[in-house]
Amino acid sequence: xNPPKPFDILSQLAKYGLEQKVFLxxxxxxxGFSSHVAREAERALADPALLHGQRVEAMFEALAVCLGExxxxxxxxxxxxxxxxxxxxPDFRVVLKDGEHWLVEVKNVYEEDPGKQERRLxxxxxxxxxxxxxxxxxxxxxxxxxxxxxxxxxLISPERLVDENGELTLNLFQAMKANExxxxxxxxxxxxxxxxxxxxxxxxxxxxxxxxxSVNFTIGNxxxxxxxDEIVDPVEREIAWIFMQHGxxxxxxxxxxxxxxxxxxxxxxxxxxxxxxxxxxxxxSLSRMFARHFAEETVxxxxxxxxxxxxxxxxxxxxVSDDYQSDNLPLWKFVLQPNFD
Numbered sequence: 001x002n003p004p005k006p007f008d009i010l011s012q013l014a015k016y017g018l019e020q021k022v023f024l025x026x027x028x029x030x031x032g033f034s035s036h037v038a039r040e041a042e043r044a045l046a047d048p049a050l051l052h053g054q055r056v057e058a059m060f061e062a063l064a065v066c067l068g069e070x071x072x073x074x075x076x077x078x079x080x081x082x083x084x085x086x087x088x089x090p091d092f093r094v095v096l097k098d099g100e101h102w103l104v105e106v107k108n109v110y111e112e113d114p115g116k117q118e119r120r121l122x123x124x125x126x127x128x129x130x131x132x133x134x135x136x137x138x139x140x141x142x143x144x145x146x147x148x149x150x151x152x153x154x155l156i157s158p159e160r161l162v163d164e165n166g167e168l169t170l171n172l173f174q175a176m177k178a179n180e181x182x183x184x185x186x187x188x189x190x191x192x193x194x195x196x197x198x199x200x201x202x203x204x205x206x207x208x209x210x211x212x213x214s215v216n217f218t219i220g221n222x223x224x225x226x227x228x229d230e231i232v233d234p235v236e237r238e239i240a241w242i243f244m245q246h247g248x249x250x251x252x253x254x255x256x257x258x259x260x261x262x263x264x265x266x267x268x269x270x271x272x273x274x275x276x277x278x279x280x281x282x283x284x285s286l287s288r289m290f291a292r293h294f295a296e297e298t299v300x301x302x303x304x305x306x307x308x309x310x311x312x313x314x315x316x317x318x319x320v321s322d323d324y325q326s327d328n329l330p331l332w333k334f335v336l337q338p339n340f341d
Contacts, residue, residue, distance in 0.1 A: 012037075051304040056108035056146045057091055058308045059294045063153065064094065066290055067185030068314045071095045076103060081133070088129040090141065096183060101139035104155070105130055110148040117147055117172035124166030127158055142180070146291070147172050153287040155181040160340055178338045181287060185320045190282040190332035194271035195244055196225040199254070201263055208261040215263050223265075229328040235318050236329040242315075244270050246289035248282070280332050286316050 016033045017024050044050055064073050072095040081087050090103040109119045121143065122130075134141040143158045154175035161178060162168050202220030209215045224231045224240050231237050244251070253268035272281045297309035318324055324331060 048304070051307070052110070052148070053108050054307050055298055055304050056148075057106045059146065059291065059298075060104070060106045060144050060153075061092065062294060062309060062311055063287060063290050064092075064184055066312045066315045067286065067320060068317055069097060069183070069185030069320065071097055071099075086129065087133040087136070088126065089133055090130055093137075093139065094142075094184070101137075102142045103130075103134045103137070103139040104142045104144050106144045106146070108146050108148060112149065114149055117149060118169065120167065120169045121145070122158060122162075122168035124162075127162065127166065127168060131159070143168075144181075145170065145175055147175070151288050151291045151295075152176070152285075153181055153186070153291065154179045155184070156338075178340060179336060180338050182335045182337065185316065186285060186287045186336075187320060188282060188285045188334040188336060189243075189319060190277075190280040190334075191243065192227040192229075192279060192330055193249065193275075193281050194227070194269050195240055195249065196270075197244060197268040198223040198225065198257075199266040201265070203262075206263060209258060209263060217263055226329045231328045233326070233328070236326055239319055239331075240329055242289060242319075243283050244268075246284075246292040248272070248284040248288075280330070282332075286319065290316075 013024065013029070013033050016022075016036055017029055020029075020032060022029050022032065061073065061075070064070060072093070074093045075091070076093045077089040077091050081089050090105040092104045092106070094102040094104055096102065107119075107121055109117070109121075111117050111119065127141075131141050141158060142155055144153065144155045146153055150172065152172065154172075156170070156175055156178045157180065158168050161170060161174060199219050200221040200223060201217040205218035205220070207216045224237050226240060231240055243249070247270065249270040249272050251268060251270050254266040255269070256266055257264045272283075275281060293312075294309050298304060298306040319331065319333070
């Protein structure tokens with residue numbers, strides 16, 4: 001299979017050649033371009049705000065792909081747009097399954113104080129140029145904000161929340177109240193606690209427990225439980241594993257289960273800190289679970305180590321689906337509707 005043609009690199013080389021007034025056929029063009037790219041890459045890597053902003057844009061795209069509730073998703077802010085002074089191009093175009101067109105601008109907000117999550121996000125002039133582009137292309141302007149301190153995604157219609165001067169200053173509580181992310185498939189999910197992961201030793205390859213408490217064992221089976229019910233369906237096991245890795249419940253273990261000198265299993269348990277319902281407890285929103293997954297792939301400490309992560313198309317499809325039914329892993333799904341009052 002032939003590699004894809006390097007359109008992006010050629011485009012950047014052509015731009016460099018035009019700016020530096022050097023022909024592309026000149027042998028010095030590639031040398032100069034290589035040095036230029038190295039300098040620009042070093043400058044980009046020294047700009048934490050740029051790195052985090054680009055990572056969050058990539059996360060929004062990956063989240064939408066994972067939720068899968070669209071007909072078309074496209075990076076919009078590429079190439080030129082004219083007249084230059086009249087428009088600002090939003091980051092993504094989304095065509096929903098009902099045919100509605102959105103243009104989504106993505107912003108990253110990090111405020112260290114967890115109680116003061118507020119940021120001026122759009123001046124009037126900036127917002128009007130985004131809106132003009134959306135209107136010219138027959139779309140609605142939306143603003144997706146990642147509140148990094150809390151790992152929370154919100155998606156709003158900015159014109160609904162602007163002040164008397166046409167500017168948008170937004171806090172987390174306003175954004176959550178007007179959140180439209182459910183249109184892209186986000187759900188708040190609950191299930192029956194606890195979730196348990198049980199590692200069962202192979203009895204033929206496991207030693208008795210010694211006097212000092214040590215034991216050598218080989219895992220023979222891995223069992224997953226929701227409450228007291230074993231989960232055997234592969235799709236349901238995958239959902240449970242998502243909840244275990246990225247949900248809100250606390251993990252404990254491993255706890256050894258023994259019978260005399262025999263190790264029967266090692267068990268990890270995930271359960272809520274407090275119980276507030278009978279039969280089920282909330283384990284989190286899909287968008288927040290995805291944010292945790294994406295962070296594991298792209299962030300070490302507070303350092304961005306990757307902009308992108310491998311896409312997981314329809315990873316949450318079974319959770320979002322209205323057809324999902326299971327006695328062994330029951331789900332309670334809540335679709336949060338925006339409040340525009």
